[in-house]
Amino acid sequence: MSAKTFDVVVIGAGPGGYVAAIRASQLGLKVAIVEREHMGGICLNWGCIPTKAMLRSSEVFHLMHRAKEFGLKAEGIGYDLDAVVKRSRAVAKQLNGGVGHLMKKNKVEVFMGAATLPGKGKVSVKTDKGTEELAAKNIILATGARARELPGLEADGKRVWTYKHALQPPHMPKKLLVIGSGAIGIEFASFYNTLGAETTVVEVMDRILPVEDAEISAFAKKSFEKQGMKIMQKAIVKELDRKADKVIASIETGGKIEKVEVDTVISAVGIVGNVEGLGLEGLGVKIDRTHVVTDEYCRTGVEGLYAIGDIAGAPWLAHKASHEGVMVAELIAGKNKVHPVKPESIAGCTYCHPQVASVGYSEAKAKELGYEVKVGRFPFIGNGKAIALGEPEGMVKTVFDAKTGELLGAHMVGAEVTELIQGYVVGRQLETTEEDLMETVFPHPTLSEMMHESVLDAYDRVIHI
Template sequence: MKYDLIILGSGPGGYVAAIRAAQLGLKTAIIEKDKVGGVCLNIGCIPSKSLIHQAETFSRIKELEYMGIKFNLDNFNYKKIFEKSRKAADTLSKGVQYLLKKNKIDLISGEGKLLNKNEIIVNDKDIYTSKFILLATGSKPKSIPGFEIDEVLILSSNGALMLENLPKSIAIIGSGVIGIEFGYIMNSFGVEVHIIEILDRILPTEDLEIAEFLEKVYKKRNIKIHKSTKSRIIEKTKNEITLELESEDKKNIIKVEKILVAVGREPNTKNIGLEKIGIETEKGFVKVREYYKTNADNIYAIGDIVKTPQLAHVASKEGEIVVEHIARHSTEKFVDIYKIPSAIYSEPQIASLGYTEELLREKNIQYNKFSFPYRGVGKSIAIEKSEGFIKILTDKETNEILGAHIIGAEATELIHEVLLAKNSELLPEDISEMIHAHPTLSEGIMEAFRGIEGWAIHI
């Protein structure tokens, strides 16, 4: 069968691109070897956020005990929590299948490989032809030497999500988003957590003040953070792993039941036929030009297999750019990396966009800065979520919004007011003078921008 567009992979990049393509009149098919929805819906964003939600609920036991309510946790069963996370993933995967069917997109099950610039072979037998091809095969957890993942004692994020019973203790190698989120989940349910980071700070891609604030919060919760630390396994038994930690000429021994390797993800670009037709890659990532074109003009690549932030919403937007270009509907060439919101579902939450202070200094850009504490917002006190702050960065000459960094309750929702302002080329005075409902957490955004202007009220 011949198509206008065939998409290899049905994650947030692939399925969103397929739906948009169908809306624009392109005859479209998706090839998927596993479950529809990709990593994000099935073993990533969605089930992990379900676990985080339930960890938050579990943590509220102390609040209820303050009211005099008594709990007996003898029959606590983590498997029930795991089952809820799987239900959330399955529900959304079925929802995507429905959307594909509704939009008359052909879903082809199997493993697809490029035969040539216009043909893909599925399961080494069925051949499909298309004018255009979009590669959206996503990524998988990275492994590191000496910590070979077996999903029994040494876990990837996939294995951690599929745990039906919690360990008593865990060492998390890496303090990026995955390590930080799992650290929160495990700690909330009473697991002894060690986060081991080879660099001198946690969350290396986030604003330094945000990272330092979260580190203090985590330490208060008895999460043990080991920075500037190398680790190696010195003994492994059926039920326990002994690790040697080395930092600043000091050595320490810890014993844990599980290890989670959370050192990032690598692109799924092997065995999809790239070499056969000469698609250029660099360190496993597909090289792309404007509109996410590869060196083959009718073949495009998006999401985790290209060198852009490995975020579901980035992949979705890239997919939209590709199909709108193919359909001659839009001239947008790339996602602007300084307008991408980042979200970390720790407790407190973290959200950011644009430049960090470190990057501004590195680029010698002169800037203004103001941080407004959550405790200055009435609602944060009322709901007992006063931990955190909102930081705004603007250009010293033009007052243009350069960056925003939030740590605190609902940060991942609040960031979008700043993003809308930046996209609309608004200035701090436009937000600071806008009436915000009281009491809301979004008043903190207003106050932070008033602070940039020099007239914050509640501080």
């Protein structure tokens, strides 16, 4: 049977793949997309979106307990975990359907099945009905990543969970151990801790949220501990002794082994790229530690083959994948002035309580790169809107190049910082200096005023502290 021919075949319909397909179609190319499980990928079905829906429930639950502070009455406060999960799944389902609709609207042909690359410019898709052969001059790999499993700490879905089990929990943890304090680990720790689980977080590095600025990590740690979480840093889970109703974890810290008994463990120790079974080695694609090696334009070195998103390496963020998808589609369509995505211009957001967000270099990284820096800070307690919201805990930190006034990095912890960070992201994109930011009129009363004050503080002009 003859192969169906396209200009572009995208493998994987997550936030990288489906966006690449839409943009390629907008540019007049004939596009097919292959997806083996769900439209929208992990992000939309089992990641970013359903976790935010669950975290919203725990946030509202937390606020209900604070009703009295706001002059309100709420009695007999409780939760129904099944209903929380049901809402989260419904949100994911709605968006999954939305992606399907976008494919139709943009005339992208969808093939549900597992793809392999039998040769250059060829894609073979194993579907329920048999095998479909596709041909295209350009192929975009957007197969994403999955949870890393450490030997001895593998998930079983009963007592030891990955993020997927944590999103559809078989029971409510009473005593929870979270291994790993990156965004995924901390978000689940925050969710279950707020609902009343006695939560311990184990981090192998010397601080939690290790990719964040050290000051922000320290602030977040204090907040979590105040909420009753136990944080163990520079600690390694050596083994899990699994019983029917509990798990005994042996945790090495400071050269000693401590035994911790819990009823549930969530493993969030990073991710590995989905590179197997595609036939990449046969095509001569370079793979380094489960990730496809690419140049800054996401080219793999094999003509007409690109890799975007998680499979192409850090930062492992949906918005990075989407931007790479657009860039590659424009490159294929022959557009002039295609800009590569710079990792340091991508913001990271963590939706724990308090929220954490950052863009650019941490203070330590900027110094390590040889910059002379000016650093500004502003606390939430000095902001009228934060106090009115009942959210006086948090801080905004900005890092500038002392010589040029370039904004090198911005780091925040506190209410709604995942929305605020975008102001600094735009600023960096426009190559703003401290002067531009100081002369910008921020509306009052808003949380965003703290962004202004943090800049002023870096230049000894802060007003409200």
